[in-house]
Amino acid sequence: MKRILAKISLFILTIALFASCNAVKRLESEESLLTKNDIFLNGERINESRIYNQLYQTPNSKLLGFPLQLHFYNLARPNIDSILSDKFLQNDQRRERLEGLLSRKQLDSYIKSRIDFNQWIKRTGEAPVIVNQEDTERSVNRLESWYWNNGWFNVETEYEIIPSEKKEKRAKVEYYVETSTPYTIDSIKTDIDSEVLDSIYERYKDESLIIPGTQYRTLDFNAERDRLTNLFRNNGVYNFDQEYITFDADTINTDYKVNTTIIIPNRLGPNEDSTYRVPFKVHEISKVNVFTDYKYANRNESVTDSAQVENFTIYSFDEMEYKPEAIIDAIFIRPGRTFSDIARTRTYNRLNSLRNFKYPNIQYTQDPEDTTNTDLIANIFLTPQPKYSLGFDFDVSQSNIQKFGIGFGGSLLIRNIFGGAENLEISGRGSVGSSTDAAASKDDDRFFDISEIGADLKLTFPRISLPFETERFIPRYMSPFTSLSLGVSTQNNIGLDKQNLSSILNYRWTPSRQLTNRVDLVNLQYVRNLNTDNYFNVYQNSYSELNNIVQSANVVTSPDYLNNNGRLIIPQGAESFIESVNDDDNTTSGLTPGQRQNVINIRERKNRLTENNLILASNYTYLWNTKENLYDEEFTRFRFKIEVAGNLLSAVSEVAGFEENQNGNKEILGVAFSQYVKPEIDFIKHWDLGSKNIFALRAFGGIAIPYGNANSIPFTRSFFAGGPNDNRAWQAYDLGPGSSGGRNEFNEANMKLALNLEYRYNLFGALNSAFFIDIGNIWNVLDIVEDEASTFTSFSDFKNTAVGSGIGLRYDFNFFVLRFDVGFKTYDPAKPIGHKWFQEYNFNHAVYNVGINYPF
Template sequence: MKRILAKISLFFLTLVLFTSCNAVKRLEPGESLLTENDIFLNGERINENRIYNQLYQKPNSRLLGVPLQLHFYNLARPNIDSILSEKFLQNDQKRERLIILLSRKQLDSYIKSRITFNQWIKRTGEAPVIINQEDTQKSMNRLKSWYWNNGWFNVETDYEIIPLKKKENKARIEYYVETKTPYKVDSISTDIDSRVLDSIYKKHQNDAVIIPGTQYRTLDFNAERDRLTSLFRNNGVYNFDQEYITFDADTINTDFKVNTTIIIPNRQVPDEDSTYRVPFKVHEISKVNVFTDYKQSNRYEPVTDSAQLGNFTIYSFDEMEYKPEAIIDAVFIRPGRTFSDIARTRTYNRLNSLRNFKYPNIQYTQDPEDTTSTDLIANIFLTPQPKYSLGFDFDVSQSNIQKFGIGFGGSLLIRNIFGGAENLELSGRGSVGSSTDAAASKDDDRFFDISEIGADLQLIFPRIFLPFETERFIPKYMSPFTSLSLGVSTQNNIGLDKQNLSSILNYRWTPSRLLTNRLDLINLQYVRNLNTDNYFNVYQNSYSELNNIVQSANVVTNPAFLNNNGRLIIPRGAEGFIESVNSNDNATSGLTPGQRQNVINIRERKNRLTENNLILASNYTYLWNTKDNLYDEEFTRFRFKIEIAGNTLFAISELANFEENLSGNQEIWGVAFSQYVKPEFDFIKHWDLGSNNIFAFRAFTGIAIPYGNANSIPFTRSFFAGGPNDNRAWQAYDLGPGSSGGRNEFNEANMKLAFNLEYRYNLFGALNSAFFVDIGNIWNVLDIVEDEASTFTSFSDLKDIAVGSGIGLRYDFNFFVLRFDVGFKTYDPAKPTGDRWFKEYNFNHAVYNVGINYPF
């Protein structure tokens, strides 16, 4: 901890030194550092980022008002080559001494390293933004252009450079904008030469982006151009592109109105050294040819196998390995239909999603048999991926279960296993580790004393696999898939040691680029605990609490439950004491009502965590995500999931008359099946503030309500709080439930609220930082838990929401982000009311999190 405090002190000392540096020390006489831009719109200062983003020059980025990147840049020597040459090379005697001492090669290497390091400082830092008239004029012109493109055609702009202090070589710039009266769209007419295009335009005229009465915006005209291009090309006009569309905007003597004419001439056709124009035509697809094993090496070879399916022809240079129906199902370009860009895009997307082919190539040619020159032949060239693919994984980890662990795994992917583009993936995984649980391994001196091994099988079909037709409500363009998976795993010396068997029948379809649907029709999980006698070795807090009760002055219990040190024997003594209290027999007496309730709570938790679980559930997930790609910094993501378990087994049990256990729950093969409903809502929003500044927000809420054959939720389906991707001021499983203070090693519950806010910014180079606030907690509700501190009974319990805040560093390696966050307990609900704010807000009680990529 002393070392950490020293590093933090060093960081702040460095920050102070940076703030004391002279930001303009690298400026030449007569140069001025830009410190601030101000834009005045019609006499009033504005703060809109979209307007300030138009400026060509912006002040150096700042953190807490300090231009850190500029100060870092100023650490570099401006004339490092001359300095090093003068210091080491121009003095002959000194140079010879250094060569004798180091050798010429080492001296050259040292000089080169100094130059390289100096260049790195410059690249990582930020050069001073120096005001010059040319760049300021560009900024003013950009402002004028922005307002002109938004309808203020008579806008006037000006600027003034205002020095702050002559000796500091600093200045600010004020930009002045007078918009005057804006122009609005009035009449819209057309001048379209082709009757085909004119007919299509009139049919879809109501979808126009340019609307009379609205203020002129150049972006609306660009959007209308894109709409018309897409409209024509998706209605068969193969030769059309957006360069044919122009707009004539008349603003002369119109009283600030824009009269617009959409002009589309006939198609231009080259003819040797000249060109001529012909009307556009609607084109139809006459044939579709698919080459399933096309490669550059065989492009001139003859095909040896083919199949005909309607007007589709499937070709293969070798023996055909794909069922024609499977290929045609992925092709949306249909003979007899008009040409459409949408059909081509959907074909690209579907073929890519099969994971059987490299990026497909679709080409159109005129059908030589057609005398009207309107028929097209679509040729689709597919290059297969290797039939077999191997993958390997290896990682090193640390958790609250193991102090050191090594994980490894491998997978085999077999493509097109049944000839219908189905994929089969076999994978295995394993890990070995060193346990943090001394009690569990006290008789074992091996370093690697815990292990886990598992295997998974997944079969994916490129269709909805159901006994009835689904094309009406899940058409093929939604890229439907069915996957059937089976997984087994076993753990040794990890907690209670578990065996896990799972099987999932899943359907997935994507109606649009933004929306994904997932339905687990069958989600079966069976968990068997192999070492329940180890419970009190794993959950030491419960064991310690029992011993504290036993050793109370007022408590008398059966000596057979205790060892020579007066502590409960594991497991026989601890379990005997609990059952004695529960049955209220004479073996134990003297407990207070609070102590008795604590023992009952421990018994309930032990029974729940040691019982075997049988879960047969169905769940549906709705995912809306506007993120375009990995680098999209402004997006919205919404996920809704609902899971319902046990209803099918409950219905069967009513008919089959299953046996009941002592708690009155029905069992299958000696295991009580779970029955619950579990909805979850997850919302994420990112705002791009410009200059690598991002504001991110997440909200999550979930609840799992047991009913029917269950009065609690299985551990594997419950919620936990804390950790590097949740509330970072608490470690994983340490927060809650409610105000109970995380009494157990693994605290979980069946209701969760979580809210996260994070402001991300760039420090310099690839190093980023963030301030964050994490809010949330877990509670028990409508289940068997009766502990008042852990349960949610009314909205007044929201006072037990925990608040954590902190700061983080993130280094961007391009392909992943390494993250380090420090979280401070800002509002701790485990503390007494009135004593919860900022009581442990220091580095001694901080939680340090290391993670990969951003938490949300």
């Protein structure tokens, strides 16, 4: 009761505080705060954001209807300089008293800090938007311009400023737009002086973006200007610029039709003399010169090494370190071909992707040996990156495995290791920490009692390395790469302790700026568990469940399995008890069918998590991402991945006659290899709503289906739910499977569905916030798990989809975002019927997540 009264009191106090705020207290008597804009189109009010975005003035931003940033701005004191001066400096007696306590320098510093803090409040908040007639008239002109540029040439616009009748110093603005009949495109003619340009235009005129019969749009004409400029420059017209293109639109007595003429005169002559023009010509590349080690300091030096390959001349001021063929493969500007902007852009992109050069510079000059003035010489200046690059990293972490951990690592990048722009990366990593449970079973008083160490080796080639030619379907402009990597790691006192060996042969290429393809032809992973006897120390929930069964009134088992406290001995007692139940011998009796099934489920999970894994897989990833840079707020990202494992080993096992284990699975060197198919789909969409408001969505679906030599999925390839980047109302690995309630320490399954919705908005300055809803769960399907609560058998199991919701704060440091989210369990499928919704929707049961950058 006291808690409820405290919440009601806090709510009333908050409402009273907001109500006491005066949004217009900083306004002069003749000023009015803009509260609303309304636009009426042909007499009807419209809500199109693209139209309202044309207005110069918009009301102050609001959070749940409250102008938080405006009120924060109003906390700043106007004329703070004079206020502080009057308070501390003009009063001689007070100033002397303060200078007696503080030095004059400290007093000045204090006053300056007050002024700076006052300025920070102003910068962080949002100044009141005052209705301004000049800006309103500019908005009218913008509206007229927008409608005119979209074909309504006879548009008329008016406005009215309407003071509020209920609140003083407030007003709204209404805009009235009358469009009349829109104009449409009719005929399209050309007036092109140069025969070369006219010929190119005629060949590609069907691709025109100005289409007869469509409504006039200025943006279409701008796009057509860009298209023609790119068309001419990619067909050899080196001197062409979009300023040469103009459009003449005739609308006189045309019955709302636009008759268009595309006008392109000849280019300006020498010295840009407007009185003398010459026809455009198609230019051809006669020579390509490449300087592989250019620096500004040696610009006047003589080259000492050169090579002539395929009409390319490769120069070097010192001894040449690059194979000429490797440089030529990255250059798309070819002697004997016409000039093309696309070739130059592709050359820039490819040279940058090699990570061997900085600041590639491409220059064109007229060939002095050509009397027709159509041949160009391309000079490409490359500045090499340092041969060796070192990198170091260090971090401090905490997890459900360790109370405190320190991680460290280093890497060495060796560029151009074989002379063909290949890169070799050698990296090492390690960590030490203090365990939360694993070391408790060991007689060890050390604080840092767990450790992990690993090393990786990665060699990258700037080509697709296959025994057959791939240029026809993966051309060089797609920036193809081949990577071969090896990795090894070992853990000590972490869970079951593992040794991990991996090897990947990978190909990737980018057909466009948005699209990336990746193929892991070979993805080999071997996982060896070193300390399987520690299983029940790590998975305490399973151990407790077994003890609860043993200590049931009707259950009788061998006393050899129990310690003096009547609990199962780890590991022998627990394992013996499980086997006696599985074998249905006379050692254990009195179990109910439900208890027996629980023991079988624990046995299956233990066997799956303690067995060594051999995974030989291949996978393909398709990634479409329209995000252009770090600050792009509206984009789409779609990823599809499919992985298939074990088929090659299965075929070999049929020929080689591999031995089978007691479960009937084929083994290689004593390890049963995994066999499965695993498709995944991941979709992310961001909408920029303006004024730093973003709506973000992510949808994920994945399933891993075992078959052939396997009846389950390895832990490293399974799915989990919960955590700061998933369903934030649950800790990582705590959610699911299904309605089982996350009874294990690390809950995982072979099927996952997730949907995340997030509305992000700015509070003030660099501080942002968000409301979010996270929906999803994991299930077992088509594998060895028989637990009804954990498996997905029909569409009715969608009722076990968990829902979390919450709020978060994010501080933007420009180069990264520090994120704090609070998640509440909104719908918990593990709760009994009638108690699933909002049962733990309070801060006592909330999950607090700290992360770096946005979750998606």
